[in-house]
Amino acid sequence: MSIVTKIFATIRDPRWYQVFVLSLLLGFGILVLDFGIHWQNAVAIFTMAQVTQYLASRLIARIPYDPLSALITSYSLTLLLRTDVIGVAMLAAIIAIGSKFLVRVRGKHVFNPANVALVSLMLLSEHAWVSSGQWGSATIGALALACLGMLVLTRARRAETTLAFISAWAVLLFGRALWLGDPLTIPLHQVQNGALLIFAFFMISDPKTTPDAPFGRLFYGALVAAVAYAIQFVLYEPNAPILALIICAPLVPLIDFMLGGRSYRWKRPAKDSAVPVEGVYS
């Protein structure tokens, strides 16, 4: 295989596009929006995620070490998790990556790694929170464009969950405004939220933790939106989508059992390669 072919084979992995977009978002958040991300936390998250991934790959799953998915999880955690304790940041990375190897049903991990880390730390500690308002609404257009661009570039693989979630969420918010007689500027303001975009494009979209059948993914996306709506507008709790995802995740094995479908693998095995598929654990 020539070098050029090799490079092309590598970047065919959609995760590279994710890394690219997430780097843009992180750079923008730090340089323009001044998120107040402690660099020590970022270093702790990125390092611990890779260490956990390496150790778990070797010791638990006995598969080759693949840094890419752990890298993406690190970006999501850095963008969303706020803490004033570096230990919480480290723990977040360990829980996130560890959960992929330990909480598994029928060969798939159940929880999105960043999601399970965020929720468990928010429940366990007063020192972890998510600042969902920090993105403001002025820059959302550009962010949305970057995310949609990513969908196109990655040939919209398994994007049904994202699209179903966003559509259902928008329908619920606009429907609520119509019912209340509120001006439409209110739901418009509510959907223009950077944290929501990160959630929709990088968390719920995770093909490893969504149902295998296309219809299952549509159903799942809409279900998460409905549960999030109940959390936000009936229970009045913050971070509704993140909480909704963790509540709905255990239903995925059930949906898979009922609807079937083929398990997602990040890398398709090259015809001339003898290396077995490793994406199952990444």
Add this chain to the structure above:
Amino acid sequence: MKFLITVAVAALTIMISTTAQAFCGFYVARADTSLFNQASQVVLVRDDDRTVITMANDFQGDVKDFAVVIPVPTFIERGQINVADRALVEHLDAYTAPRLVEYHDPDPCNRYELEEVASMDMAFPRSAQALKASLGRSRGVTIEASYTVGEYDILILSAEESDGLIEWLDENGYNIPRGAEAVVDSYLKQDMRFFVAKVNLEEQSKLGYSYLRPLQVAYESNKFMLPIRLGTLNANGKQELYVYGLTRTGRIETTNYRTVKLPSNTEVPEFVQAEFSNFYRSMFEKQTIKENERGVFLEYAWDMNWCDPCAADPLSADELRKLGVFWVGGGRNDRGVKSGAQDVFVTRLHVRYDKEHFPEDLVFQETGDRQNFQGRYVIRHPFRGELTCDATDYKKAVRQRQEREAETLANLTGWDIDDIRAKIDFIDTSSNVVDEPWWKRIWN
């Protein structure tokens, strides 16, 4: 038809439509009285689902002509409403206000540590006033309770439909801000309730207050929010709101708007001392524009036990208790141990809002962040006494610092850099040492 008439009245009397605005609720004017609601201050005490809210406002107008309609997230009953001393909010304001500190350079020919000489807080003129109307009954509105607290007559309404509330207000001669009906309707569907507070002139004169004291409401609800929509209805221009969060864990922030730290800890030219209010207003204006007029600004976040430098002393346990911090005071905490350190974290948020940029009510969350933050601006006075040594290096450094301060100020406020430079008393960098042959100093 009633509503149409209201609209017509509001349109005709521009004074009312531009001024009958308020913070959480809306003021309903009975007559064409000039009134300007410049800034309101809300203290939000919150722990778990328990909330105590204290509302103070800078309200100038004739007290007897007004009543205020206040939405609350849940049904409340008699005893949950109280009247607070205005000095409590003023103290909290002074304690958390952005501050200017000044340092004096020591004589560069001596060697002393830089010493902080004085600190001062800035003072915004504040005053308050308000309202009155007549009792009444109307279709769809039941007055659940009607009683007097301090100088206020309180009416707790159980309005099943907004038409009832709006009509009742209308029949009792209040001018309703345009669009109030839709917002009231929306709030009722979200299970929010209302109460009306009017000034009881007799009680007020007995008590001897010439201004409106803050109203307090204690309630239990999982909604951690502040209703601002009614206040934006017919406001002509933007309104100023200060929210003070008193919480146990850490600072509060808005979840549906961006909370931004105000630029702080910067050195500004000496003349800012004389016009600190102007400086602060211009800087705030510039920052709101930078945030596309949608930002909520963090001005102070601190543990209530101390301050450095102190613009005012921290609030006492007694004052906190009166503001509704139910977990302090009483001498003993839950475990029966005498409580020493106050378990209170204060957040001061500043919002300039209008309907266009803040369509939705403010929703808050408490974070675990206990990092201290204050709006602090520094003035360094150069040493202007007689110099007994060659201080050329010092003077050059001061000159550079003054230029840097001018640029910082221009950046922060948007003021013209040349105007700023004209106001700065630049230090003369010429050498103070008489030029004499080098050998004269050898054996001297």
